[in-house]
Amino acid sequence: xxxxxxxxxxxxxxxxxxxxxxxxxxxxxxxxxxxxxxxxxxxxxxxxxxxxxxxxxxxxxxxxxxxxxxxxxxxxxxxxxxxxxxxxxxxxxxxxxxxxxxxxxxxxxxxxxxxxxxxxxxxxxxxxxxxxxxxxxxxxxxxxxxxxxxxxxxxxxxxxxxxxxxxxxxxxxxxxxxxxxxxxxxxxxxxxxxxxxxxxxxxxxxxxxxxxxxxxxxxxxxxxxxxxxxxxxxxxxxxxxxxxxxxxxxxxxxxxxxxxxxxxxxxxxxxxxxxxxxxxxxxxxxxxxxxxxxxxxxxxxxxxxxxxxxxxxxxxxxxxxxxxxxxxxxxxxxxxxxxxxxxxxxxxxxxxxxxxxxxxxxxxxxxxxxxxxxxxxxxxxxxxxxxxxxxxxxxxxxxx
Numbered sequence: 001x002x003x004x005x006x007x008x009x010x011x012x013x014x015x016x017x018x019x020x021x022x023x024x025x026x027x028x029x030x031x032x033x034x035x036x037x038x039x040x041x042x043x044x045x046x047x048x049x050x051x052x053x054x055x056x057x058x059x060x061x062x063x064x065x066x067x068x069x070x071x072x073x074x075x076x077x078x079x080x081x082x083x084x085x086x087x088x089x090x091x092x093x094x095x096x097x098x099x100x101x102x103x104x105x106x107x108x109x110x111x112x113x114x115x116x117x118x119x120x121x122x123x124x125x126x127x128x129x130x131x132x133x134x135x136x137x138x139x140x141x142x143x144x145x146x147x148x149x150x151x152x153x154x155x156x157x158x159x160x161x162x163x164x165x166x167x168x169x170x171x172x173x174x175x176x177x178x179x180x181x182x183x184x185x186x187x188x189x190x191x192x193x194x195x196x197x198x199x200x201x202x203x204x205x206x207x208x209x210x211x212x213x214x215x216x217x218x219x220x221x222x223x224x225x226x227x228x229x230x231x232x233x234x235x236x237x238x239x240x241x242x243x244x245x246x247x248x249x250x251x252x253x254x255x256x257x258x259x260x261x262x263x264x265x266x267x268x269x270x271x272x273x274x275x276x277x278x279x280x281x282x283x284x285x286x287x288x289x290x291x292x293x294x295x296x297x298x299x300x301x302x303x304x305x306x307x308x309x310x311x312x313x314x315x316x317x318x319x320x321x322x323x324x325x326x327x328x329x330x331x332x333x334x335x336x337x338x339x340x341x342x343x344x345x346x347x348x349x350x351x352x353x354x355x356x357x358x359x360x361x362x363x364x365x366x367x368x369x370x371x372x373x374x375x376x377x378x379x380x381x382x383x384x385x386x387x388x389x390x391x392x393x394x395x396x397x398x399x400x
Contacts, residue, residue: 027181029153033248051362061351086114206341222350293374
């Protein structure tokens with residue numbers, strides 16, 4: 001607690017803010033740990049259906065800049081609370097609506113809309129509540145709290161299934177428990193009575209010719225990332241029959257490994273440069289994608305399953321290299337506001353590609369098989385690296 005007082009302003013509502021984040025994260029861990037199994041086992045979503053549901057889950061990321069523009073009169077605290085309300089509504093719907101494709105997808109969309117609205121405010125509030133010169137520490141603290149809560153949610157799913165046994169009867173109670181957690185988080189967030197201004201860079205698009213390479217890199221990365229994020233766990237559930245407990249354990253392991261690897265990757269970027277990192281991470285990526293798509297042709301199915309789990313964790317670590325593109329933007333930009341606006345626009349571009357890949361990816365899996373889907377992911381990664389290889393270091397960096 002003493003360390004928090006060194007980072008955040010005493011008069012701010014940082015305690016309620018951080019407490020709400022950890023509660024929301026636990027609720028998300030409960031939800032994320034079972035949603036893929038619920039869609040496969042109860043709703044009966046096929047490969048293509050999963051792509052359609054992912055289209056609507058990612059759609060709020062594209063719409064976010066317009067939503068925040070509509071809400072520009074509200075404070076960051078109130079927008080954060082609006083996001084919480086939508087999350088509660090979406091999760092409650094998930095627990096009570098009939099398990100049909102349309103209704104479940106609608107619930108996913110409502111929850112995701114609230115989640116994306118909150119994502120747009122978390123960094124703003126962390127920076128607003130931080131003492132001068134402690135913005136980075138505040139963002140790091142917020143991120144660590146969220147990761148801890150998510151891990152606790154995954155752990156709760158694992159514990160519940162260990163105690164109650166494997167069974168689809170637990171899905172609805174877990175959704176209800178997640179909804180209750182979100183409601184508690186909303187009540188805690190009501191204590192955030194400040195009037196922080198929103199970050200204007202999150203409410204508009206910013207395009208400049210000098211960032212063309214960055215936007216294209218985000219297109220390639222968004223497409224590649226979406227294939228693994230959407231279909232990686234679903235392959236384990238639908239093709240290999242992984243249980244919700246197994247998936248939650250896998251997510252937990254991936255989160256811990258990413259947490260440990262994140263500062264290491266950051267140091268590698270500083271030591272060797274963003275260009276080297278963006279190019280070389282593909283060598284591992286090609287292996288990961290090929291192993292994911294073809295392991296069942298080479299090894300017995302139970303061995304192939306373990307190989308895919310290991311490669312899912314490797315992909316999570318590889319994805320950390322995406323932070324190199326943010327360093328690239330920082331080198332090109334002339335101000336902090338320009339950096340924020342450019343990265344925000346890049347995230348929107350990333351989401352736009354993601355929703356298209358979600359649809360086409362489901363169709364490719366359905367028609368051509370998982371082998372073709374993950375070969376496509378490897379090719380997109382190669383395109384990303386080939387394009388990153390064309391990057392020229394900014395003159396300012398050379399001067400330094």
